Amino acid sequence: MTHIQIDTVTKAFDGAKALDAVSLDFASGSFTALLGPSGCGKTTLLRLVAGFERPDAGEIRFDGRAMSGAGGMVPPEERNVGVVFQSYALWPHLSVAGNIAYPLKMRGVSSGEIDRRVAEALGIVELGGFGARDTSELSGGQRQRVALARCLVADADLIVFDEPLANLDVHLRAAMLETFRQVHRTTGRTIIYVTHDQAEALALADRVAVMEKGRVLQFSPPEALYRAPATQKVARFIGRGSLLAAFVSPLGPGSAGVRCGEGEFSARCEGTVAEGPAHVLLRPENLRLVEAGSHGITGTVRRVTYHGPAYETEVEVSGVEASRGRLIVDAPQALVIGAPVAIAVSDAWVVPSA
Numbered sequence: 418m419t420h421i422q423i424d425t426v427t428k429a430f431d432g433a434k435a436l437d438a439v440s441l442d443f444a445s446g447s448f449t450a451l452l453g454p455s456g457c458g459k460t461t462l463l464r465l466v467a468g469f470e471r472p473d474a475g476e477i478r479f480d481g482r483a484m485s486g487a488g489g490m491v492p493p494e495e496r497n498v499g500v501v502f503q504s505y506a507l508w509p510h511l512s513v514a515g516n517i518a519y520p521l522k523m524r525g526v527s528s529g530e531i532d533r534r535v536a537e538a539l540g541i542v543e544l545g546g547f548g549a550r551d552t553s554e555l556s557g558g559q560r561q562r563v564a565l566a567r568c569l570v571a572d573a574d575l576i577v578f579d580e581p582l583a584n585l586d587v588h589l590r591a592a593m594l595e596t597f598r599q600v601h602r603t604t605g606r607t608i609i610y611v612t613h614d615q616a617e618a619l620a621l622a623d624r625v626a627v628m629e630k631g632r633v634l635q636f637s638p639p640e641a642l643y644r645a646p647a648t649q650k651v652a653r654f655i656g657r658g659s660l661l662a663a664f665v666s667p668l669g670p671g672s673a674g675v676r677c678g679e680g681e682f683s684a685r686c687e688g689t690v691a692e693g694p695a696h697v698l699l700r701p702e703n704l705r706l707v708e709a710g711s712h713g714i715t716g717t718v719r720r721v722t723y724h725g726p727a728y729e730t731e732v733e734v735s736g737v738e739a740s741r742g743r744l745i746v747d748a749p750q751a752l753v754i755g756a757p758v759a760i761a762v763s764d765a766w767v768v769p770s771a
C-alpha cells in the first residue's frame with residue numbers, strides 16, 4: 418500500500434492560493450480525513466494526489482517516488498489511485514457487474530478471473546447478488562458501493578473519497594460509514610477521505626487534517642483533535658465546547674491551575690504553562706451543575722435549548738467579560754433564564770497560545 422508524502426505543496430487559481438505550502442505525510446495503510454469548511458482546499462489536495470492537477474510548487478511522492486513536482490508529472494492512470502466522488506460516475510449502459518469489471522476488462526484479465534474478483538468485491542461492499550442489476554435501479558448508497566467495488570477490483574493502492582456521503586440520507590450514511598470502515602479493515606488500502614462533516618471524520622479516520630484557507634491547522638488522531646486541540650480555531654471547530662478567557666498557573670508538566678471568574682479548577686495542558694492569561698476549552702460532558710457554594714464556576718443562565726435528552730444551557734460566567742465567558746453545559750432539566758448556577762469542572766484543556 419502506498420505511503421504518500423505531500424511536501425510544501427502550493428496551488429493557486431487565478432492568483433488565489435487554494436493550497437499554501439501544505440505538508441502532510443500519510444502512512445501506508447492509513448485512513449486520513451481532510452476536514453474543513455467549504456473552499457479550504459480539500460478537493461484541490463485530493464485532485465493533486467490523484468494527478469488531475471499539477472502543483473505550482475512543492476512535491477508529491479508515493480513510496481518515495483516523485484509523482485509531481487520539479488521532475489515532471491506522472492499521469493493519473495499510472496498512479497494506481499481509485500477515486501470515489503459524490504457523483505457516482507458509473508457507466509449507465511453497464512450492469513453493476515459490468516461497471517465493476519470495467520477496469521479489469523481494460524487490462525485484458527480473463528473472464529473467469531473477472532467473475533471471481535467482481536463477486537469478491539461485491540461481497541466486501543455488501544452487494545452480493547446485485548451483479549446483474551441495472552445501475553439505475555440502485556439507491557445512492559448502493560451506487561457508492563459499486564464505485565467503491567470498482568476501486569477494489571482495480572487493486573488501487575490508494576483510494577480517495579471526495580464527500581462520498583454528501584447526497585445520502587442519515588440512515589444510509591451510517592450504513593456506508595460501516596462499509597468504509599470494513600473495507601479499510603479487510604483490505605488495508607491507504608485511504609484519503611474528504612469531508613466537511615466532523616462526525617464522519619472523527620468516526621472513520623485514524624488521523625484527521627483540519628484545513629482552513631489552504632493551510633493545515635492540525636494533523637492528529639481524532640482523540641487528540643478533540644481532547645487537545647492545538648489552536649483556538651481547531652478548538653472552536655471540533656465538537657461542542659466553550660473557550661473561556663482564564664488565568665493559568667503551572668502545576669507541573671501537563672497540568673495547570675485555572676482561575677476563571679470566581680471559579681478555580683485544574684486542567685490538562687501541553688508541557689508546562691507560563692503563568693498568565695490563556696484560553697481554556699471546556700466540553701459539556703466534563704461539566705456538571707452543582708449546588709451554589711461548591712468550588713466551581715458560577716454564572717447566570719442566558720439560553721436554554723432542548724437537545725433531547727438534555728437541555729443545552731448557555732451560562733454567562735461571573736467575573737469574565739461577557740463576550741469571552743460563555744459556557745455550554747448540558748442540564749437534565751430546563752433552567753430559568755436569569756437563574757444563578759454553579760458548575761463543577763472535571764476536565765479542561767489549556768489551548769496552546771499561537
Ligand SMILES: Nc1ncnc2c1ncn2[C@@H]1O[C@H](COP(=O)(O)OP(=O)(O)OP(=O)(O)O)[C@@H](O)[C@H]1O
Nearest residue numbers: 430431435453454455456457458459460461462613
Ligand atoms: N479549477 C478551479 N478554478 C478556479 N478556482 C478553483 C478551481 N478549483 C478550486 N478552486 C478554488 O480553490 C479554492 C479551494 O477549493 P476546493 O474545491 O479545493 O475546496 P474544498 O475545501 O474542497 O471545498 P468544498 O467542500 O466546497 O468542495 C476555492 O476558493 C475554489 O474556488
